[in-house]
Amino acid sequence: MEQFLIATGVAILLLMLTSLYRVVAGPTVIDRILGVNVIGTKTAVLIIIIGTLSGRVEMFIDIALAYALLNFITTIAAARFYQRQSQPALPEVEEAEPAPSAPPTVEHPKATGEGSHAA
8 A cells, every 4th residue: 555655646746747847838827827726736635645654644634734725825816916917907087977866856836726636
Protein backbone atom coordinates (compact mmCIF):
# COMPACT_ATOMS: atom_id res chain seq x y z
CA MET A 1 0.00 0.00 0.00
CA GLU A 2 2.87 2.34 0.80
CA GLN A 3 4.37 1.85 -2.67
CA PHE A 4 1.04 2.70 -4.27
CA LEU A 5 0.71 5.93 -2.27
CA ILE A 6 4.25 6.98 -3.15
CA ALA A 7 3.63 6.27 -6.85
CA THR A 8 0.37 8.24 -6.67
CA GLY A 9 2.17 11.16 -5.05
CA VAL A 10 4.85 11.17 -7.74
CA ALA A 11 2.18 11.03 -10.47
CA ILE A 12 0.38 13.99 -8.90
CA LEU A 13 3.65 15.93 -8.74
CA LEU A 14 4.20 15.29 -12.46
CA LEU A 15 0.68 16.51 -13.20
CA MET A 16 1.40 19.61 -11.14
CA LEU A 17 4.35 20.34 -13.43
CA THR A 18 2.02 20.42 -16.43
CA SER A 19 -0.19 22.89 -14.58
CA LEU A 20 2.90 24.92 -13.73
CA TYR A 21 3.63 25.18 -17.45
CA ARG A 22 0.11 26.60 -17.96
CA VAL A 23 0.73 29.15 -15.19
CA VAL A 24 3.97 30.35 -16.76
CA ALA A 25 3.04 30.18 -20.45
CA GLY A 26 -0.74 30.54 -20.32
CA PRO A 27 -1.98 32.86 -23.07
CA THR A 28 -4.57 34.56 -20.85
CA VAL A 29 -4.84 35.58 -17.23
CA ILE A 30 -7.75 33.19 -16.73
CA ASP A 31 -5.51 30.27 -17.80
CA ARG A 32 -2.95 31.33 -15.22
CA ILE A 33 -5.54 31.67 -12.44
CA LEU A 34 -6.96 28.23 -13.21
CA GLY A 35 -3.46 26.73 -13.35
CA VAL A 36 -2.70 28.03 -9.87
CA ASN A 37 -6.05 26.71 -8.65
CA VAL A 38 -5.29 23.23 -10.04
CA ILE A 39 -1.88 23.25 -8.36
CA GLY A 40 -3.51 24.18 -5.05
CA THR A 41 -6.08 21.40 -5.36
CA LYS A 42 -3.41 18.82 -6.10
CA THR A 43 -1.38 20.10 -3.16
CA ALA A 44 -4.34 19.43 -0.85
CA VAL A 45 -4.49 15.86 -2.17
CA LEU A 46 -0.73 15.47 -1.62
CA ILE A 47 -1.13 16.66 1.98
CA ILE A 48 -3.67 13.88 2.57
CA ILE A 49 -1.37 11.30 0.95
CA ILE A 50 1.47 12.43 3.22
CA GLY A 51 -0.86 12.12 6.19
CA THR A 52 -1.78 8.59 5.16
CA LEU A 53 1.87 7.65 4.81
CA SER A 54 2.73 9.07 8.23
CA GLY A 55 -0.25 7.43 9.92
CA ARG A 56 -1.81 10.68 11.21
CA VAL A 57 -4.54 11.25 8.65
CA GLU A 58 -6.88 13.09 11.04
CA MET A 59 -4.36 15.90 11.58
CA PHE A 60 -3.46 16.20 7.91
CA ILE A 61 -7.11 16.30 6.81
CA ASP A 62 -7.61 19.45 8.86
CA ILE A 63 -4.54 21.02 7.27
CA ALA A 64 -5.68 19.98 3.78
CA LEU A 65 -9.17 21.41 4.32
CA ALA A 66 -7.77 24.73 5.54
CA TYR A 67 -5.41 24.85 2.57
CA ALA A 68 -8.20 24.02 0.10
CA LEU A 69 -10.42 26.73 1.58
CA LEU A 70 -7.61 29.27 1.33
CA ASN A 71 -6.97 28.17 -2.26
CA PHE A 72 -10.66 28.60 -3.15
CA ILE A 73 -10.94 32.06 -1.57
CA THR A 74 -7.74 33.22 -3.26
CA THR A 75 -8.95 32.01 -6.65
CA ILE A 76 -12.27 33.83 -6.27
CA ALA A 77 -10.48 37.01 -5.17
CA ALA A 78 -8.06 36.86 -8.10
CA ALA A 79 -10.90 36.27 -10.58
CA ARG A 80 -12.90 39.21 -9.19
CA PHE A 81 -9.83 41.45 -9.28
CA TYR A 82 -9.17 40.50 -12.90
CA GLN A 83 -12.83 41.05 -13.79
CA ARG A 84 -12.79 44.57 -12.35
CA GLN A 85 -9.50 45.41 -14.06
CA SER A 86 -10.64 44.16 -17.47
CA GLN A 87 -13.97 46.01 -17.55
CA PRO A 88 -13.85 49.49 -19.04
CA ALA A 89 -14.65 52.31 -16.67
CA LEU A 90 -18.20 53.55 -16.88
CA PRO A 91 -18.55 57.23 -17.84
CA GLU A 92 -19.79 59.57 -15.16
CA VAL A 93 -23.45 60.42 -15.67
CA GLU A 94 -24.55 63.89 -14.70
CA GLU A 95 -27.58 64.16 -12.50
CA ALA A 96 -30.56 65.18 -14.60
CA GLU A 97 -33.73 66.59 -13.17
CA PRO A 98 -35.98 63.70 -12.30
CA ALA A 99 -39.04 63.29 -14.42
CA PRO A 100 -42.24 63.93 -12.53
CA SER A 101 -43.93 60.76 -11.46
CA ALA A 102 -47.42 62.15 -12.01
CA PRO A 103 -48.65 64.82 -14.43
CA PRO A 104 -49.25 68.22 -12.84
CA THR A 105 -52.75 68.67 -11.50
CA VAL A 106 -55.02 71.32 -12.96
CA GLU A 107 -57.63 72.79 -10.69
CA HIS A 108 -61.09 72.78 -12.23
CA PRO A 109 -63.72 75.31 -11.24
CA LYS A 110 -66.48 73.85 -9.15
CA ALA A 111 -69.32 72.37 -11.08
CA THR A 112 -72.35 74.61 -11.25
CA GLY A 113 -74.74 71.90 -10.47
CA GLU A 114 -74.90 70.37 -13.85
CA GLY A 115 -73.88 66.78 -13.52
CA SER A 116 -73.15 67.12 -9.82
CA HIS A 117 -75.00 65.18 -7.24
CA ALA A 118 -75.98 66.83 -4.02
CA ALA A 119 -75.50 64.76 -0.96
